[in-house]
Amino acid sequence: MKLTGYRNLLFAAALSLLPIATTAAHAAGTLTVALETDDGSWDPIDTFTLTWGRIGSNLYDGLVLRGPDLKLYPGLATSWQFLDDNKRIRFTLRQGVKFHDGEDFNAAAVKFTFDRLLGPEGAKGPQQANYTSIGSVNVIDDYTVDFILKTPDPVLITKLAGYGAMIVPPKYIQEKGDTYFNLHPVGTGAFKFVDYKPKVSLTLEANPDYWGGAPKLSGLVYRFIPEAATQVSELQSGGIDIATLVPISLIDTIKGDPKLEVESITGPDVVMLRFNSADGLTKDPAVRKAMIEAIDRDAIIEQIMQGNAKPIASLQSSLSFGYDPNLKPLPFDPAAAKAALAKAGVKPGTNVELSFIGTNATFREVAQTVAAYLQAVGINVALKSYESNVYYTDLVPHGKTGPLYQYQWGGWTFDFDNTAYLLYHSGQFWNPYIKDAKLDQMLEAQRATYNVDERKKILNQIADYAADQAYEIPLYNSNTLYAVNKRVHNLPPTPDIRFRFVDTTVE
Template identity: 60%
Template sequence: MIKKQGLRTAIMALAVAGGAFMASPAWAAGTMTISSPQDPGSWDPVDTFLVNWASVATNIYDGLTYRGPDTKLVPGLATSWETLDDGKRIRFKLREGVKFHDGEPFNAEAVKFTFDRLMGPEGSKGPQKSNYASIDHVEVIDDNTVDFHLKQPDPVLLTKLAGYGAMIVPPKYIAEHGEDYFNTHPVGTGPFKFVSYEPKVGIKLEKFDGFWGDKAKLDHLNYRFISEPSTAVAELQAGRVDLVIPPTIPIGMIPTIKGDPNLDVVTSPSPTVYALRFNTKNGITKDVKVRKALIYGVDRQAIIDSILGGEASPIASFQGKLSFGYDPSMKPLPYDPAKAKELLKEAGVQPGAPVQIDIRGNDATFNEVVQAVASYLQIVGINATIKPYETNVLLNDIIPKGKTGAMFQQSWGGWTLDFDNTAYFMYHTGEKWNPYDSDPKMDEMLESQRAITDRAKREEILRNIANYAADRALEMPLYNLNAIFGISKRVKNFTPAPDSRLRLNEVSVD
């Protein structure tokens, strides 16, 4: 259990830092308070790729389609769709009578505006545009009908329309207030509407009575950005937080939460995978022999057993079993320190050679994992040092700009449950998450599968991509981690989403 003095100190510190976001206790009638480990910095759908954005914004925005915790794709703002012209055109019938939170009507013009914006200069500033590159243009047929004209068939597009950059935004509101204002004052058509946002502290939402679907049972959602896991758990124990969302809960704190009669731990199979990716351009990890040596040198199964408490499974590629493209025949490279030493010697690496591993500083569980990785590497003659960064700095500056050490943490949600959503961003030349590598063969495979509608053929290519990435040792695959939620028992009807995109209109609190 967390000591009372530490708990009191954590709560007092948050009270000073949190301001208005501490004013109402979590147990206020009709209010649910949620701890999220990261402030995305912008609430504009085109600006983000972060799961912690989606865990909030899924309540603010709608897409044309929707995928809930059961992973089934159902109508959202589109009531139906049909594929035409051999997959190069999709016609959507739109839901009538829907309004944005500011009263602006949702219609075909709003859909066209959303995707013109996503595929234009504004979308080019963010990380989402390439995910929708198959879209050529959107044509308005009438107020309630749009045609998506595609450059080529896209077998994953309907799923992509359920999240992130495809969330429908209000044209008149953005034109009137401007892009910068929209970043911090979001407006959508979802079950909750924006109230206030304090950077680095939290965001507040309230029930939207004009929502087109099932009205929210809660009156207010109060999200607090708490990066320190022990503080988040302390706040959960104190009753100031009702839900702590992934990836906050350290495995070691699960018994503490389960031991509290007012709390529980809920887990769900998740697409989220963890790896240590390699700098393939500079230093000793430029050599594939060295990269494979480092993989051979780490007993990843032992790390899963000793640190992750059975809440993870080993992976051979940068995807889990939920991913389309997962190859069950692939096996992780075994733990073989003798082989690691042999390869390092062949590559001319001297004993004691240094490598730097860059990680997110607030991820307590991964910090333990990487400490173990460093210890294993020490055994095979590599002196690994760990450099923690504030999450936004690592993700927005260090990795995309190619300023990492030899290895760097990459966790990825793979929310489309399709390996394309991971592999294209990680391996294609010029992508934000691929600052070092450029491989024409890989690029050709990645591009070719995007236009194939034959599931078997496409799956074969995705599996080939996974095997090719493993053969080149582009990362050290670590594990597929369950989604772990800490929750107050006053919360009712909560269903954990595998991808942590939580829509909370059906949730209530005692």
């Protein structure tokens, strides 16, 4: 009996053959998915966006896989074991796997992947910071590798289920070069690269030799459509099968179409307004707290998000390890905000810029509402929008934002460590402004222990401290929201929309 797709992961995790009936894989047409952003490179180490991960999860495999149930399963590693007081991890690798170009997957490919990720090439992108606990990767034999850790990392196995550490082909990259690989990716995934048209589309075809079973689809087309209304229009006309940008205002319209359906589930995404806490008006924590108190976030959730979001007090959803249900956000209190601003010497009519990504219609409405709330307490907000690639590659990492700037974080590890470390620790790629020695100490302390209870305690303290310093305005945890044509079948709800389309079919 040949197991396919997600069922194969369950089999590998249980290490026993389950009596699950399967049918032979068969080609059933092409699935078309709309994504917001074209990341411009299909090298796993070059990006940090969930949009990339939604494609990369079908092109590549990691040593570990995460299922739609958010549990971890064996991927290109069939098992792993912590040794030497957690200073070494031994991975046993899956045999008989080939890259799309015919190159063998083996221990040498794993070593090449991590040497590259942790070397000069990896240093050019944002992924390297996730894996710096790895000191070296040692090849034991063709299908066994040891990761030697230079620092403890209790979240490393979870990170390996992400997309920065997906395994890449050594010979192909060495022969073709990094620039060519960026635009002509080769992995071990369920689908193979066919064609890339920048800003337009990426086309993949089924990999009939996929170790998890041949996909039932014949191909995948990803179309890059940054406007949510356009995605919905294309969904209605049949130009796409899945829209990953769904404006709240159009949910009822989609639900009214008998051939379409909307999925709205708790996900990892948190939406916030971060402060330039290094200089200017928002350097003062009292001013930051006043600006938080000026905004009715519950009203934004109810009226703009129409209930498709939840309140947050820290930068994580309830799905995240480290989430503290007892931590409450500052209440909406415009009178207290006005008094605090006056005490801090902020004159009525003071101007600030709010930087945001202009293509998201829902957030544009949120930004306009925030501006109105702040104007009511005497702060005039100038809204300045940017294209998403410019925003995330140039503006934020280099500290070029206004005093307030939009930020959305996917929390892809479902562990607050990854969010907190990368957004709060001094010198991190996504943290241009915060330099706080006490916060750095706590962030490092929770990474130094494998004790689950101790880690959770410290992560709670980090969230509490960051809230007390008011480093951002936590707006809401947005539901994972997408719309699908009903001709698509066997697509389990996935909180981060990192669909793996191995078992999916289309009529």
